[in-house]
Amino acid sequence: MPGLARPRRCHVVCTEIPPGVVGGLGRYAERLFPALRDRDVPIEVFGAVGRDAPARTERTGGVTLHRLRTAGQSGPPQGAVGALVRIAGLVAFNVRVAARILRARSGAVVAVHDWMGCLAGILCRLLGRVPVVFHVHTCEHNTAPGARRTLVTAGITALENAQARLADLIVVPGAGMRDELVARGWPRDRLRVVPHGFEDPELVRLAGLSVDDRDRIRAEVRARYLPGGAGRLVVFAGRLSPHKGAHTLVKAAPELLRGRDDLRIVLIGSGDDAETARLIEREGVGRHVVAGYRFLAAPEVFAHFLAADVCAFPSTYEPFGLVAVEAMALGRPVVVGPGYSPEVAGDGAVRCRTGSPGELAAALARCLDDPEHAAGLARRGAAHVRARYSWTRTAEATLAAYAEVAR
Template identity: 75%
Template sequence: MPGLTRPRRCYVVCTEVPPNVVGGLGRYAERLLAALRDTGVPVEVFGAVGRRLPPRTHRTGSVTLHLLPTPGQPSPETPQKAPRRDSAGPRVPVDGEVGDAAGVSPRAGDPGRGGIGALVRVGGLIWFNVRVAARILRSGRRAGAVVAVHDWMGAVAGILCRVLGRTPVVFHVHTCEHNTAPGARRTFVNAGITALENAQARLADLIVVPSAGMRDELVARGWPKDRLRVVPHGYEDPELIRLAELPGARRDRLRAEVRERYLPGGAGRLVVFAGRLSPHKGVHTLIRAAALLRGRDDLRVVLIGSGDDARVAGLIEREGVAGQVVAGYRFLDPPEVFAHFLAADVCVFPSVYEPFGLVAVEAMALGRPVVVGPGYSPEVVGEGAVRCRTGSPEELAAALSRCLDDPEHAAGLARRGAEHVRARYSWARTAEATLAAYAEVAR
C-alpha cells in the first residue's frame, strides 16, 4: 500500500515477553513494547509462558499482550534468579551444574540443555507457533497489517502466515550464536534451527538486525542484503536512568556499598563483567587476563552471570586467581547489575561474538570506562569504548591496565561513551525505526 509511513496493525510473535523476562530477548521485548504502547499503532503480541498458567490477555495503550501456556517454558511466578546474598564470596559449582541448579533459569528458547528437556522445549515452541499462526490467520487479511517474528522461536508462525495467508512478514534476528559463535555445538537440533532460519529468511519480506556486524554476518551466510535493515536497540531502563541521575553524594554511597562487598574498606580496583559464562562471551579470556595482572593485590574482577560454571571455576583454580576473581555463578536483577557497573573502575565485556551487546551500552550510559572484545560491531560502541581487536588475554590485560592506571584516559573514555550512547540510542527511536521498517512491506 504506497505512502504508508506506519503499518496499520502489527502481529508480533516473541516467545519471551514480560513478565516472563529471563534473557536478552525478554529485556528487548519489555522495553520495545513500552515504547510502542503510545504510538497509536495497534500491536498484538503473542508470548509463551509455563503450562501451569491460564491464558492471559493484557492491554496497555495500543499494545495487547497475549500470554499462551506452552510446554517447556518457565512461568512468571517461578523465581528466575537466586535471592540476593549478603556475602559476596564465590560459590564453587559441581561438575555439570547449569541452569536452574545454579539458581538461574536457562535462556528461554535454548534447545541445547538435556535430551528430553530439549525435545519438550522444541515441541512446545512448535505448538505455540501453530496456535499463534492460526489465531492470526483466523483474524483475516487486513490492509496494512504486518506479522513480525523474533528469532527462530517464532519462525514457524512466520512461515505459516506468509505461505497460507500471504501476509507480509518481518523476521527479527537477534542472535545466531547456536551455530555462529565460537564453540557452538553442531547438533541435530541446531542443524534444524539453522534450516528453519534460512527458510524464514527466504520467505520474509524484510529482515531486521540490531547491528551492521550482524547484517554483514548474515550477508556472508547468503541472506539477501537488499532485504536486511539495521535497527539498533535503545538503552533506557527506568532503574538505569534513576541511577544515572543520582546526586553525587548518593551515587558515592551506592558505589561504596557495592565496592565494600569485594574490597576491604572499598579501597582498591574493581573490574566488573556481566553476561553468560560461556566461551563466546570471552570470560575465559578475562580470567587468563586476570592472571597476567596477578601482581595487583588490590584488584578484584567480579563475574556476574552463570552458564559454563564448572569449567569457569576450574579455570580460576588452574590460573591461580581465586583471590582476585570473584564469581557468584548467578545472574542478578538489572538494578543490581547497574549498581555494579556504577561501582566499577572498568566494565569489561570481551565477547568474540556479540550481535549487539546491550550490557556494554548500558555501562557506557552510566558513564563508566568500558572495554569490549572483537565480537562487538565497531559502530555499536564507536569511540566510547576500548575495542580489543583479538581475543588474546595479553591485549585484554593491557587495555584493562591502561584504564586502571591512567585516570585521564579512563575519564575521557567514560565521557565519550556516555555521549555516544545518549546521542545514538533510545527505545523511542528504536520503536519508530521498527514501525518504519514494517511500513516498507505493509500492503
C-alpha cells in the same frame, strides 16, 4: 507522530516476554513494547510462558500482550528429554499463534523474533500471504566461535534460512550482523539495521543522581568485594559461555593481578558454571575473582556497573551488546571484545582486536592505572550512547520497517 509511515496493525511473535526475562531477547521486549504503546498502531504480542505461569492477556495503550502456556518454557532444558519437550512446546506454540493470526485476517504485518518464532512466520506467509518481518537478534548457535554443530543447530539454521527467503524484510540490530548474514547468502536489499535503545527506568534514575548519591551506591557495592571498600573493581555481566568472554577474562586475571593485589574481578551471570569454576581454580585466582553463578535483577547489575572502575565485556560474538551500551550510558569506562561491531561502541569504549587474554589484560590495566584515560573514555562513551541510541528511535524505525511491507 503525524507524517510518519505506519502499518495498520501488527502481530508480534516473541517467545521471551516480561516478566520472564532471562536473556537479551527478553530485555529487548521489556524495553521496546512500552516504547510502542502510544504509537497509534494496534500491536498484539504473543509470548510463551511455562506451565507454572499464569496464561493471561493484558493491554497497555496500543499493545496487547498474550501469554500462552507452553511446554518446556519453565527453565533451561534438562537433558535430551527436556530439550525434546522444549522443541515440541515451541512447535505447538508457533502453530497456535499462526492459527490465531490467520483467523484474525486483519491485514496486519507479522513480526517474528529469532528462530523460536520462525515457524509461525513461515505458516502465515505461505498459508495467508501475510507480510512478514523477521527480527534476527543472534545467530550464536551456529556462528559464535566454538559453537557446536548438531542436528538441532542444523535444524535451527534451516528454519532461519527458510524464514529469510520468505520474509518481506529482515531487521538486525547492527551493521556487523547485517554483513554476517549477507555473507551467509541472505538478501542485502531486504536487510534493515535498527539499533536498540539503552534507557531502562532504573538506569535513567541512576544516571540522573547527584554525585554524592552515586558515590554512596558505589561505596555500598564496592564494600561487598573490596576489604574496607578500598581497591579496584572490574565487572563483567553476561552468560558464562566461551563466546561472551568470561573465560578470557579469567585467563587474563593472573597478568592483570601483577602489582594489583587490591583488585577484584566480579562475574555476574550464569551458564557454563562448572567450567568457569574449574578455570578459576586452574588459574589460581580464586581470591580475586568472584563468581556468583547467577543472574541479577537489572537494578543490581546497573549498581555494579556504577561501582566498577572498568567494565569488561570481551565477547568474540556480539550482534549488539546491550550491557556495554548500558555501562557506557552510566559513564563507566568499558572494554569490549572483537565480537562487537565497531559502530556500536564507537570511540566510547576500547575494542580489543583479538580474543587473547593478553590484549584484554593490557586494555583493562590501562583503564585501571591511567585515570585520565579512563575518565576520557567514560565521557566519550556516555556521549556516544546518548547521541546514537534510544528506545523511542528504535520504536519509530521498527514501525517504519513494518510500514514498508504493509499491504
